[in-house]
Amino acid sequence: GNNKVHNGDSQGDHQSPEEQFTVDIIGDGIDTQGPYSGNVEYIGSGQYRVEYILNKAGKYTVHVKTGGTDIYCGLGEQNKCSPFDLTVKPGPTVPSLSEAGSVLPATSSPAGEDSHMVEVRAGERGLIQLQAKDAYGNNQDVGGDDFLVKFASRADDNVQYRGNVMDGDDGTYEISYSIPLAGEYDVYIGLDEKPVQSFDTLTIIHNDVHAQSTSIAELGDAVVGEENDFVVQSRDQFGNLRVGDGDDSDGSGDVFVATFTRIGKDGYQVVTSSAVQVIKCTDSSVEGHFRLAYGGQISPDLPHNIQGATMSTILADKQGRQVRVDRSVDVSGNYEWSVMTLSHFDNDWDIEVMPSSGGDSAVSDLLSVSKPAGGGMYPIQFVLWYAGTYEVSIVSESTRKSGHGVVSVNNIDVSSGQVSSSSSYVTMNGTAVAGEQDILHIQARDVKLPEVKVLVYDGVSASLNDVKEALEDVGIISVTVERDEVDGFVYFVVTY
Secondary structure (H helix, E strand, O other): OOOOOOOOHHHOOOOOHHHOOEEEEEEOOHHHOOOEEOEEEEEEOOEEEEEOOOOOOEEEEEEEEEOOEEOOOOOOOOOOOOOEEEEEOOOOOOHHHOEEEEOOOHHHOOOOOOHHHOEEEOOOEEEEEEEOEOOOOOEOOOOOOOEEEEEEEOOOOOOEEEOEEEEOOOOEEEEEEEOOOOEEEEEEEEEOOEEOOOOOOEEEEOOOOOHHHOEEEOOOOEEOOOOEEEEEEOEOOOOOEOOOOOOOOOOOOOOEEEEEEEOOOOOOEEEEEOOEEEEEEOOOOOOOEEEEEEOOEEOOOEEOOOOHHHHHHHHHHHHOOOEEEEEEEOOOOOEEEEEEEOOOOOOOOOEEEEOOOOOOOOOHHHEEEEOOOEOOEEEEEEOOOOOEEEEEEEEEHHHHOOOOOEEEEEEEEEEOOOEOOOOOEEEOOOOOOOOOOOOOEEEOOEOOOOOEEEEEEEOOOOOHHHHHHHHHHOOOOOOEEEEEEEOOEEEEEEEO
């Protein structure tokens, strides 16, 4: 047990001092396995210095041996001092090796793993988990690092938001943030003015539609009988335009309904909506049939030149919806159908064109469906047929059930249109005297509201003349009648 003050050779020991002892360090964990050997150096007076470097933090067992046997330190075999435990702590935090990731698992968000570092909705709380590491990648197990987190808008250098950093006192930090302004942001997480790591752009997308924040553009006074329009700009509660999330949404899925009510008159009212889809044909000379999938139902075979009122009647009959369809002809002479949905917005109101029931796709292949709305902009068209002052109520169908659906209520003035020969009339006594002045009273009127009725007959035997004669019997003389045959029924579209 006496301290050895001479080297081994002076005592007849043939080992050199450096070979007298060996030091082996064995990790207790998977990441620290080893074994590692210490560098033993004799420094004189029977003392040795052992140098070692362990890169992995954790628990180790140290064996100091001589002649292959653990030393006793004069304590006997039962209380020998070797082996003994060694705990290696992490070194100082190195920002560039520290790691940040989403708190939420991959299944928690459509964006997948690390979703809160990629995409978050405006105003919602995003969470990022930060693990501080040392130069060798060891996780820190104590807190105290002063991390700085900033989110800088790519669109405006003056817009920046700070993240809130909560120290877990165990080497982890939870970063929370909430950004109201949609757009792309550069993310900076740093320590001592050194970044933790580089990040992809964080995208803040708009939140749900908010009626009170939604805005109206181009709504002004109108003229009787003329097509007028305005635009609803769909916005969330922070004023972000709901342009779509870039994935499966193009900013055309919201629905707004506008109701025009004439004030102080007969309660004349017109309802229109932004839920419009346009079916276009590239060659209407091709005859045949097609079908429409609409609201989970499939229509019967429809002729290639079907009237708008007939299509409206069939779709409304199938779904119990209020549907308005107008057919027009483009500059090339091809048909277009504008389908406006006015009710049942809870169900899928998107239209899909299908081949005929017999599988013939000659017509359906020529048809396409598009929406005038897009990018959060919703055009609404309307035609009013009586002059006067109107109250215009615009409602978001997405939020109406919650009691917060009203976007705006405005008044507009509708002036008379141009004089129309078909609706103007003259009054006179019926007799006049030769050579004497007589007076005629002419009442100028603007264009008259066209009335459209659809008469449905079971069977194909009914003719246009039969319908005209029946209408004349009830006093309807000036009429236009068009005929469609659909699924064994005859549809007469009567305009007067």
